[in-house]
């Protein structure tokens with residue numbers, strides 16, 4: 001595993017503290033619709049989670065991607081939805097700090113870094129998911145400004161976020177070539193939020209949708225020009241695939257921890273569960289694949305930190321880790337007997353989240369296509 005600096009180790013300890021104090025005690029209440037996971041985002045900000053990779057000159061910590069994926073792993077062990085929520089607001093802050101016009105940075109960055117405002121990145125629409133180039137949200141140039149119309153769905157944080165990075169088509173029929181990205185302010189006219197969350201799976205991710213109806217974006221709110229946005233999205237998505245893989249590792253590690261502890265206290269046929277070979281092998285299998293997934297994602301993350309091409313490595317890490325999570329969380333749930341179904345345990349919540357992980361930031365099939373494309377080149 002790649003080495004961490006003292007500051008990075010401190011950030012990781014802060015993530016552990018945040019998860020233990022603000023996430024684990026609340027997660028069951030959120031699952032039942034009591035309280036609001038969004039309320040812990042200011043705490044995430046105080047723990048430095050919203051500025052991890054944001055450059056120091058912009059008020060962030062300027063830490064490496066290797067630190068970010070470890071934070072993602074720790075947060076997801078407590079709850080995948082919270083991990084996605086925190087990381088997605090962080091990503092918008094980092095994206096704006098690096099790419100937005102100075103007036104956009106001044107207007108939104110301090111609020112995002114403090115958790116007063118939350119962010120999301122919106123590619124997906126009701127009619128276009130895997131096929132990103134088919135998005136129908138349209139942006140028309142009117143003088144210096146842009147008028148945007150369309151609908152987004154399945155967007156992390158969309159039930160509360162009000163600083164959005166929105167991808168839209170500027171030239172119908174042009175596909176990837178015509179796609180641009182805009183900073184959209186959810187408090188302005190023309191923004192209409194869908195009232196309900198899209199799903200109870202990974203509830204704290206607060207996935208939802210919104211419509212833009214003749215929403216007016218100013219010229220300086222164009223984040224990526226037509227022809228550049230598609231490429232920019234595909235580049236940044238490699239990092240997302242790696243931290244989703246890390247989140248899967250976090251969830252499996254947590255289920256393994258709970259099953260190990262339970263196996264020492266539960267007795268059948270006069271022995272602890274650990275003393276039954278058939279039982280303990282399911283834990284050993286999970287431990288092997290968890291280690292393999294971590295090695296794959298560490299190698300992929302090292303490519304991001306060194307600026308090398310991470311496309312294939314990220315795809316491999318995500319496919320392996322998401323499959324590993326689906327298989328082993330189900331097996332570890334089984335190893336708990338009926339006890340695994342109790343709500344205070346993470347198994348059912350993490351199992352649903354592992355399914356979400358197979359879709360977000362590139363579904364398994366899209367990633368297999370990516371890997372297969374490289375194999376054809378050889």
Ligand SMILES: Cc1cc2nc3c(=O)[nH]c(=O)nc-3n(C[C@H](O)[C@H](O)[C@H](O)COP(=O)(O)OP(=O)(O)OC[C@H]3O[C@@H](n4cnc5c(N)ncnc54)[C@H](O)[C@@H]3O)c2cc1C
Pocket residue numbers: 088120121122123124128129130131153154155156157199201202205207356359360361362363364365366
């Ligand atoms: C909880 C949650 C949070 C999300 N957050 C965000 C977010 O923050 N921002 C955002 O933009 N999106 C987000 N998404 C959307 C996610 O990126 C999409 O779900 C994903 O891209 C797949 O799109 P789809 O669901 O429309 O499935 P489709 O594209 O309709 O595909 C349906 C199925 O067919 C498969 N398939 C499609 N095409 C092919 C093919 N050519 N060959 C083989 N199989 C194929 C897919 O893999 C999938 O299994 C989120 C989704 C979820 C569930």
